[in-house]
Amino acid sequence: MLNINPIVKMKYVLNVKVALLLFAFVAVVGCDDDDEKETVTLEATTTSDLDAVSTSKYTLFSFKNNAVVANSDSATANWDIAFRGTTIILNSGVSGPGTAAGQTVSGIFDELAEAPASGYASDSESAKAIVGSGGWYTYTGTTATPNHAILPIAGKILVIKTADNKYVKLEIISYYKGNPDTTTATFADLATRPASRYYTFRFIYQPDGTTNFATTQK
Amino acid sequence: MERSREESSGALKMKTVYILRNVLLYIGRHCGCNPVAIATGIMLMAGIHAQAQDSLTIKQLAEIVVTATRSERALAELPVPVIVIQQKQIASMGSLRLNDVLGEQTGLAITSDHGTGVQMQGFTPEYTLILVDGEPLIGRTSGTLELNRIAVGNIKQVEIMKGPSSSLYGSEALAGVINIITDRPNGVNGTLTSRYGTNETSDFSATLNYQKNKFGLYAFLDRYSTDGYDLSPDTEGKTVSPFTNYTYQSRLTYDFSDRMKFSVSGRYFTETQKSVTDIGTTDAPVLLNGRGDVEDWNVNPVLSYSFSQKFKTTFRLYGSKYSTTSLMTYQGDGSTYDDTYFDQTFTRPEIQTEYFLSAKNIITLGVGRIWESVEATRYDDKMKYQTNYAYAQYEWQPLSKLNLLIGGRYDDHSAYGSQFSPKLSAQYDVNSWLAVRGSFGVGFKAPDFRQLYLNFTNATVGYTVLGSNELAAGIARLQSEGQIDEILVDPSSFGEIKAETSRAYNIGLKLQPFKRSFLNINVFRNDVKDLIDTKPVARKVNQQYVYSYYNIAKVFTQGVEAEATHMLTNQISLSLGYQLLIAKDKAVIEQLKAGEIYARDPKTNITRRVKESEYGGLFNRSRHMLNAKVFYENAANGWTASARAIYRGRYGFSDANNNVILDDDSEYVDGYVVCNVSAGKTFMNVLKAQVGCDNLFDYTNNQYIPSLPGRLLWASVSVTLTGKTNQKIN
Numbered sequence: 001m002l003n004i005n006p007i008v009k010m011k012y013v014l015n016v017k018v019a020l021l022l023f024a025f026v027a028v029v030g031c032d033d034d035d036e037k038e039t040v041t042l043e044a045t046t047t048s049d050l051d052a053v054s055t056s057k058y059t060l061f062s063f064k065n066n067a068v069v070a071n072s073d074s075a076t077a078n079w080d081i082a083f084r085g086t087t088i089i090l091n092s093g094v095s096g097p098g099t100a101a102g103q104t105v106s107g108i109f110d111e112l113a114e115a116p117a118s119g120y121a122s123d124s125e126s127a128k129a130i131v132g133s134g135g136w137y138t139y140t141g142t143t144a145t146p147n148h149a150i151l152p153i154a155g156k157i158l159v160i161k162t163a164d165n166k167y168v169k170l171e172i173i174s175y176y177k178g179n180p181d182t183t184t185a186t187f188a189d190l191a192t193r194p195a196s197r198y199y200t201f202r203f204i205y206q207p208d209g210t211t212n213f214a215t216t217q218k
Numbered sequence: 219m220e221r222s223r224e225e226s227s228g229a230l231k232m233k234t235v236y237i238l239r240n241v242l243l244y245i246g247r248h249c250g251c252n253p254v255a256i257a258t259g260i261m262l263m264a265g266i267h268a269q270a271q272d273s274l275t276i277k278q279l280a281e282i283v284v285t286a287t288r289s290e291r292a293l294a295e296l297p298v299p300v301i302v303i304q305q306k307q308i309a310s311m312g313s314l315r316l317n318d319v320l321g322e323q324t325g326l327a328i329t330s331d332h333g334t335g336v337q338m339q340g341f342t343p344e345y346t347l348i349l350v351d352g353e354p355l356i357g358r359t360s361g362t363l364e365l366n367r368i369a370v371g372n373i374k375q376v377e378i379m380k381g382p383s384s385s386l387y388g389s390e391a392l393a394g395v396i397n398i399i400t401d402r403p404n405g406v407n408g409t410l411t412s413r414y415g416t417n418e419t420s421d422f423s424a425t426l427n428y429q430k431n432k433f434g435l436y437a438f439l440d441r442y443s444t445d446g447y448d449l450s451p452d453t454e455g456k457t458v459s460p461f462t463n464y465t466y467q468s469r470l471t472y473d474f475s476d477r478m479k480f481s482v483s484g485r486y487f488t489e490t491q492k493s494v495t496d497i498g499t500t501d502a503p504v505l506l507n508g509r510g511d512v513e514d515w516n517v518n519p520v521l522s523y524s525f526s527q528k529f530k531t532t533f534r535l536y537g538s539k540y541s542t543t544s545l546m547t548y549q550g551d552g553s554t555y556d557d558t559y560f561d562q563t564f565t566r567p568e569i570q571t572e573y574f575l576s577a578k579n580i581i582t583l584g585v586g587r588i589w590e591s592v593e594a595t596r597y598d599d600k601m602k603y604q605t606n607y608a609y610a611q612y613e614w615q616p617l618s619k620l621n622l623l624i625g626g627r628y629d630d631h632s633a634y635g636s637q638f639s640p641k642l643s644a645q646y647d648v649n650s651w652l653a654v655r656g657s658f659g660v661g662f663k664a665p666d667f668r669q670l671y672l673n674f675t676n677a678t679v680g681y682t683v684l685g686s687n688e689l690a691a692g693i694a695r696l697q698s699e700g701q702i703d704e705i706l707v708d709p710s711s712f713g714e715i716k717a718e719t720s721r722a723y724n725i726g727l728k729l730q731p732f733k734r735s736f737l738n739i740n741v742f743r744n745d746v747k748d749l750i751d752t753k754p755v756a757r758k759v760n761q762q763y764v765y766s767y768y769n770i771a772k773v774f775t776q777g778v779e780a781e782a783t784h785m786l787t788n789q790i791s792l793s794l795g796y797q798l799l800i801a802k803d804k805a806v807i808e809q810l811k812a813g814e815i816y817a818r819d820p821k822t823n824i825t826r827r828v829k830e831s832e833y834g835g836l837f838n839r840s841r842h843m844l845n846a847k848v849f850y851e852n853a854a855n856g857w858t859a860s861a862r863a864i865y866r867g868r869y870g871f872s873d874a875n876n877n878v879i880l881d882d883d884s885e886y887v888d889g890y891v892v893c894n895v896s897a898g899k900t901f902m903n904v905l906k907a908q909v910g911c912d913n914l915f916d917y918t919n920n921q922y923i924p925s926l927p928g929r930l931l932w933a934s935v936s937v938t939l940t941g942k943t944n945q946k947i948n
Contacts, residue, residue: 106814106816108816108825108826108827109824109825126703126704127704133761134754138876144872144873145871145872145874145921146874151818151876152818152823152876153876153877154816154817154818154825154875154876154877155814155815155816155825155827155877156825171824171825173822173823173824174823179822179823181820181821181823182820182823182874183820183874183875183882183884184820200823
């Protein structure tokens with residue numbers, strides 16, 4: 001009799017474990033079912049007037065957190081991209097300890113449903129992965145109207161593989177504070193033109209690690 | 219007097235009213251100018267002849283042009299449309315320089331890029347050949363030949379032939395040819411003209427004519443000066459700085475016999491311009507004094523010999539030199555900021571033979587060689603090249619109603635290879651009031667010195683431009699100097715540069731619906747390939763680029779040109795001219811079709827795709843251009859008057875939404891109208907007084923059209939003395 005008790009007890013424990021296991025299994029299956037029903041369309045996030053005014057320090061940015069990262073974290077993988085004037089660097093190669101890589105592709109932001117499979121570069125001594133003049137912007141020079149302006153080139157999308165291997169597509173909208181209309185006389189006049197080195201851009205961050213920019217699983 | 223000579227020769231050639239009608243139709247063809255000139259001519263002659271209508275007849279018959287065939291031909295007999303602007307019309311308008319004359323003609327637009335040039339059938343100025351008495355003027359800056367260099371006081375007529383004429387003239391005659399025919403010795407007379415107007419613009423000219431027996435002399439002197447004008451008074455320096463120029467032109471003729479005739483003409487032009495420029499900032503101005511000098515001369519002996527009635531040979535020699543110097547010094551200490559020079563030479567001997575198989579079959583053959591050189595600050599050495607060429611032409615009238623002109627020319631160039639340019643033109647007279655004509659031709663423009671040999675680094679900005687032949691060596695040198703950051707395109711992929719070529723199709727109608735009304739319509743299409751463009755080859759360490767030239771672009775220009783003239787009375791003629799123009803880059807159209815061109819919405823700055831329908835074509839082309847003119851001349855009382863309105867429709871200025879092409883409304887310059895009026899009276903056939911106002915309504919656009927001055931008032935007086943002796947004129 002005395003011997004039975006432990007067995008009974010063991011059986012009980014076993015039953016509880018099986019039940020837990022069963023419960024866990026059901027819960028897992030249930031979770032999976034819920035996920036398939038919750039395919040979420042990715043919406044673009046707009047960042048307005050990101051300050052890249054400093055001529056010495058880069059403004060570091062994390063797509064995952066949609067936030068500026070303190071310069072004290074520059075030696076970490078906490079940031080993906082950084083801005084200083086017209087220069088854009090990625091957290092990789094000569095620019096940072098991370099493994100970010102990127103490229104500029106032509107197209108319409110909303111239509112780019114998938115990140116390219118290849119073609120990503122890291123920042124190197126000879127070239128940044130994101131090319132400035134002629135890459136994402138043109139400098140209008142002396143004789144054009146508006147003159148001496150930095151204008152993003154239409155139809156250029158930056159595609160970035162972040163430091164944690166997630167894909168981002170990004171369109172730079174403006175280099176001037178308040179995202180002004182650059183075809184107006186107010187903008188053409190250097191005296192009334194809004195301040196430069198303020199980025200407005202929109203991006204889609206795919207948190208699930210796939211190259212899909214349309215939907216994600218939650 | 220010149221006119222009377224034409225009259226007799228013209229009258230001999232054409233006797234029937236039928237032909238006269240053709241001439242009338244022909245004349246009405248291009249712009250109000252011809253009918254206007256005719257009207258002017260009629261009025262003038264009304265005083266001499268009893269019947270104005272007779273004078274008209276004679277005047278019409280007198281239209282002789284040389285541009286179409288390189289020999290004097292009655293305009294009516296040619297299947298090629300040529301616009302003729304006569305001296306009388308130029309005088310009535312009060313024009314001083316060639317750009318004043320061309321700016322009022324249908325389908326021509328005056329553009330301003332490194333000088334004042336003319337746009338024809340949608341082509342930039344570098345594709346129009348400018349000739350003086352059949353010989354090319356040289357000295358272009360970035361392709362533009364400054365039209366302001368050419369005084370019009372000694373011009374007998376300006377002939378404008380649109381469509382490619384490389385079959386006769388070789389390189390540059392891709393859009394067309396403008397041939398300035400200067401006066402020839404004729405009678406004994408002299409004229410002094412003095413004119414003064416707004417902006418302290420003054421012009422003094424003198425002509426002298428002496429013709430006796432076998433000897434003839436014509437001399438022309440002109441001094442033009444202006445204080446310029448300033449459309450932006452708040453900035454240092456003027457929009458157009460003051461300049462003064464002198465033109466001397468003369469011609470000697472001597473008829474050794476009826477068979478052998480000799481003439482030599484020469485031209486010398488010199489201009490000095492002084493400017494002040496600010497290269498500093500608003501707070502700390504740095505002023506520069508500039509002085510620019512231009513000098514050009516040419517000399518042109520011509521000997522013609524008729525072996526028989528049917529066989530005539532002409533020897534021509536032409537030499538020309540064009541030089542500029544430009545010096546900029548600091549106002550402060552007088553030290554040199556920039557000092558450049560440019561020297562170009564052109565020498566051409568040519569032999570041309572005409573063989574008259576019959577009046578309806580004429581063969582012309584020509585051979586020649588051109589030596590050209592350029593030596594300038596922007597070139598390493600004195601650069602030279604030469605061209606050997608031969609051309610043939612056949613004028614044929616296979617049916618009484620059908621005229622054909624068949625020609626071709628072969629050019630062999632020492633630097634870029636050879637080129638064959640054929641042309642075929644035909645005209646069919648359907649009935650007494652309608653004629654149809656058409657032509658097909660190939661035109662080309664050889665790569666110029668800068669495109670082949672330029673080696674230029676901008677001192678202030680730091681970019682470099684290398685000619686095609688300098689590219690490999692230039693890049694290697696910059697690399698060895700450590701100036702290259704990155705090679706963007708393999709220099710060897712640029713390849714050898716080729717001539718730009720165009721295939722052109724023209725089809726037109728000439729109509730005379732009513733006795734005094736003329737209508738001409740011409741539809742044109744030019745398919746151009748191998749247009750030379752620049753693109754960056756490498757990025758320098760200073761983040762500027764190295765550019766070079768390459769053949770890439772394929773463009774087309776097409777449109778319709780229409781001109782209507784109505785002679786209201788014998789004194790008043792009305793004309794209307796219109797051009798519709800579409801000029802586009804074929805590669806851009808393909809990209810648009812593929813959806814590869816984008817634009818940023820100016821409100822949101824978000825990128826969207828540009829539709830093909832939004833593409834406005836090449837920059838600086840007006841889709842619509844219109845002119846309306848009234849000319850009045852009464853020979854009985856000596857009065858002349860004119861009122862002309864010239865409309866230039868909106869045109870693209872530069873890209874504003876950063877996709878390189880013209881597609882957004884903000885990229886256009888508004889259309890505008892310039893109205894010019896003039897009135898004059900001649901007393902006793904000796905004294906002529908004239909006043910006028912150009913740009914009557916003072917239209918200006920400092921930002922986009924700085925080349926357009928505001929309202930200009932002017933007055934002039936001229937004295938003409940005619941006689942057997944060479945009188946002094948007071």
